[in-house]
Amino acid sequence: MAEPKTNELMEKLVSLCKRRGFIYQSSEIYGGINGFWDYGPLGAELKRNVKDQWWKTIVHHRDDVSGLEATIIMHPEIWRASGHVATFTDPMCDCLLTRKRFRADQVDPQSGTVYHYTGANEPATGKEVSEAYSVLLPAGKPPESARKVAVQYYTQRGLATPELLGERTEKVENTTRYNPENGSLLTEPRPFNLMFKTYVGPVADEDSIAYLRPETAQAIFAQFKNVLETSRQKVPFGIGQVGKAFRNEVTPRNFTFRSREFEQMELEFFIKPDEAIEAMTGSVARVESNVWQGEPQSDWGWEVWHKYWVEQRIRFYESIGLTRDCFEEYWQKPDELAHYARACVDILYKFPFGTQELEGIAARGDFDLTQHEKNSGKTMGVFDEELRAAWGKLDDAKKADLRQRYIAGRIAALAKKGITGDAATVEAGKEADVYFDKLAKGQYIPHVIEPSAGVDRLILALLANAYSELTTTDEKGKSETRVVLKFHPRIAPIKVGVFPLLKNKPELVAKAKAVRDLLRPHMTVFYDDAGAIGRRYARQDEAGTPYGLTIDFDTLGEKPELLDTVTLRDRDTQQQQRVHLKDLLPWLLERVR
RNA sequence: GCGAGUGUAGCUCAGCCUGGUAGAGCGUCACCUUGCCAAGGUGAAUGUCGAGGGUUCGAAUCCCUUCACUCGCUCCA
Numbered sequence: 001m002a003e004p005k006t007n008e009l010m011e012k013l014v015s016l017c018k019r020r021g022f023i024y025q026s027s028e029i030y031g032g033i034n035g036f037w038d039y040g041p042l043g044a045e046l047k048r049n050v051k052d053q054w055w056k057t058i059v060h061h062r063d064d065v066s067g068l069e070a071t072i073i074m075h076p077e078i079w080r081a082s083g084h085v086a087t088f089t090d091p092m093c094d095c096l097l098t099r100k101r102f103r104a105d106q107v108d109p110q111s112g113t114v115y116h117y118t119g120a121n122e123p124a125t126g127k128e129v130s131e132a133y134s135v136l137l138p139a140g141k142p143p144e145s146a147r148k149v150a151v152q153y154y155t156q157r158g159l160a161t162p163e164l165l166g167e168r169t170e171k172v173e174n175t176t177r178y179n180p181e182n183g184s185l186l187t188e189p190r191p192f193n194l195m196f197k198t199y200v201g202p203v204a205d206e207d208s209i210a211y212l213r214p215e216t217a218q219a220i221f222a223q224f225k226n227v228l229e230t231s232r233q234k235v236p237f238g239i240g241q242v243g244k245a246f247r248n249e250v251t252p253r254n255f256t257f258r259s260r261e262f263e264q265m266e267l268e269f270f271i272k273p274d275e276a277i278e279a280m281t282g283s284v285a286r287v288e289s290n291v292w293q294g295e296p297q298s299d300w301g302w303e304v305w306h307k308y309w310v311e312q313r314i315r316f317y318e319s320i321g322l323t324r325d326c327f328e329e330y331w332q333k334p335d336e337l338a339h340y341a342r343a344c345v346d347i348l349y350k351f352p353f354g355t356q357e358l359e360g361i362a363a364r365g366d367f368d369l370t371q372h373e374k375n376s377g378k379t380m381g382v383f384d385e386e387l388r389a390a391w392g393k394l395d396d397a398k399k400a401d402l403r404q405r406y407i408a409g410r411i412a413a414l415a416k417k418g419i420t421g422d423a424a425t426v427e428a429g430k431e432a433d434v435y436f437d438k439l440a441k442g443q444y445i446p447h448v449i450e451p452s453a454g455v456d457r458l459i460l461a462l463l464a465n466a467y468s469e470l471t472t473t474d475e476k477g478k479s480e481t482r483v484v485l486k487f488h489p490r491i492a493p494i495k496v497g498v499f500p501l502l503k504n505k506p507e508l509v510a511k512a513k514a515v516r517d518l519l520r521p522h523m524t525v526f527y528d529d530a531g532a533i534g535r536r537y538a539r540q541d542e543a544g545t546p547y548g549l550t551i552d553f554d555t556l557g558e559k560p561e562l563l564d565t566v567t568l569r570d571r572d573t574q575q576q577q578r579v580h581l582k583d584l585l586p587w588l589l590e591r592v593r
Numbered sequence: 594g595c596g597a598g599u600g601u602a603g604c605u606c607a608g609c610c611u612g613g614u615a616g617a618g619c620g621u622c623a624c625c626u627u628g629c630c631a632a633g634g635u636g637a638a639u640g641u642c643g644a645g646g647g648u649u650c651g652a653a654u655c656c657c658u659u660c661a662c663u664c665g666c667u668c669c670a
Binding site for chain 2: 499
């Protein structure tokens with residue numbers, strides 16, 4: 001994937017973004033700051049359009065989704081409940097020889113003989129390195145292999161033919177200070193805090209620590225009950241949110257693709273557990289592969305809902321101009337899934353720098369709400385009158401069948417955690433008692449499907465997708481390459497450019513300004529009278545403006561039958577048509593929204 | 594965080610090796626011109642040479658430090 005051509009495209013994109021005002025480096029006048037990017041005039045419009053389109057599609061155009069806008073700083077307990085405090089603060093250490101990084105708590109303990117050195121020198125040149133180093137030699141291996149590793153280390157420090165100094169040995173047991181692969185000493189474990197930390201209130205002490213949210217999802221879970229109450233929604237329903245999130249990434253890379261401050265568009269869609277569906281409808285619908293599942297049905301379990309949302313999300317991308325062949329779907333394999341996930345699909349976009357994740361659609365079970373119920377002590381369950389009624393009519397055989405399958409599922413889950421045999425059977429039985437007791441009363445904790453998209457990487461995908469070059473050759477044989485950004489009209493920062501054919505004719509200028517004023521309440525319009533008309537078209541092509549309007553002498557009535565008509569030029573085809581002013585607004589609105 | 598490379602006008606880059614006080618093309622702006630695809634003319638603006646320090650009579654140029662970007666490791670719950 002690292003062909004020069006692709007890097008070239010990224011370089012062109014980066015410089016275009018700056019030149020035309022899509023994306024700038026944050027704090028550029030002070031030398032920039034790693035992992036932060038600003039959106040310029042065109043970028044701000046583009047991003048706004050994309051977020052609006054998501055919001056319209058997910059929230060406004062559906063009855064079963066409500067919106068939320070939560071704060072960036074939340075109670076720190078939220079991040080303990082979600083597991084972020086634990087997983088985002090693991091100490092890490094690096095191999096001093098190969099630079100490979102390890103989680104300090106995941107290094108396998110080893111025993112053997114440690115060979116310590118105080119340094120090394122090079123008799124031929126008199127150079128000396130006085131850094132201490134040591135190598136762990138597993139029992140049974142010859143001492144030469146330890147020395148060989150040490151020699152490699154000092155060679156990296158600038159000695160061509162190092163002679164080791166101050167060798168001494170030491171027996172150790174169960175140490176985690178050495179690389180299991182080559183015996184090299186590791187660096188001291190250092191904390192890697194991927195959450196941005198701050199302090200709430202004037203006193204910066206341990207008790208006032210708070211975090212900038214590393215994802216927007218948790219706020220939705222934390223406000224789940226409030227939204228359920230006030231929106232009068234019933235499961236299945238969703239809560240959507242667009243907002244900033246922050247991660248102290250080790251290495252921000254690939255322009256805005258991995259930034260430390262970024263924006264997410266997340267939906268948490270809450271559904272009934274499969275057992276409840278089965279109790280109410282008799283069976284749970286199955287996924288038929290590669291078949292569109294149609295509109296939501298009452299017998300959908302999590303698998304069909306998951307598939308449904310994958311399809312919905314791809315349709316969204318199609319609606320803003322990304323075709324299916326830009327994507328790859330990656331269904332995570334069972335052993336890759338995070339502990340809380342039942343399934344996860346990554347929608348990958350074929351970026352110039354590689355095929356990378358644009359959106360993840362995870363089936364998270366009831367993990368998050370359960371965690372918050374446990375940590376907050378507040379119930380996250382819902383009550384379903386119909387479920388209670390349906391449960392009352394179930395025969396005992398069906399109940400026993402459901403319970404048996406549930407227990408089998410729990411035993412499998414416990415086995416993953418290392419709990420097996422009688423202990424697992426007993427534990428699963430206890431869980432089943434609690435769970436089915438509640439189901440019988442019509443109570444359950446909803447499960448969730450989470451389509452989670454990164455706005456900034458979507459913007460990058462849209463820019464890469466829109467980028468095209470057009471090479472023209474004039475009559476003198478001089479060829480010229482111009483850039484055209486082929487944004488879908490829905491997301492284009494500027495919808496229409498308005499140009500008087502000539503700027504030294506006041507009637508044309510006045511009429512063009514009138515046309516601009518006619519359209520401006522309804523869409524972004526850019527008026528331009530500088531330079532030749534072709535130049536103005538080209539400038540708008542580069543900004544991705546889908547339509548250009550030219551006001552000429554016919555508009556003013558030079559040919560009476562053409563009075564009040566304008567030339568409408570299409571960015572992608574360069575074709576022109578004449579449109580009457582009275583038809584103009586509906587014609588444009590139909591295409592830009 | 595490690596290693597390599599890069600950093601000069603809004604953009605693309607020359608100048609650096611061999612120190613002598615900064616240039617080109619494109620773009621931008623103004624005026625003229627221009628009857629539909631970056632036409633032409635005239636004029637103009639724009640640089641703490643990424644930042645800080647050092648060597649030197651003198652630093653874009655040599656040295657050190659630092660920041661940012663690109664690539665390779667690593668990380669991406």
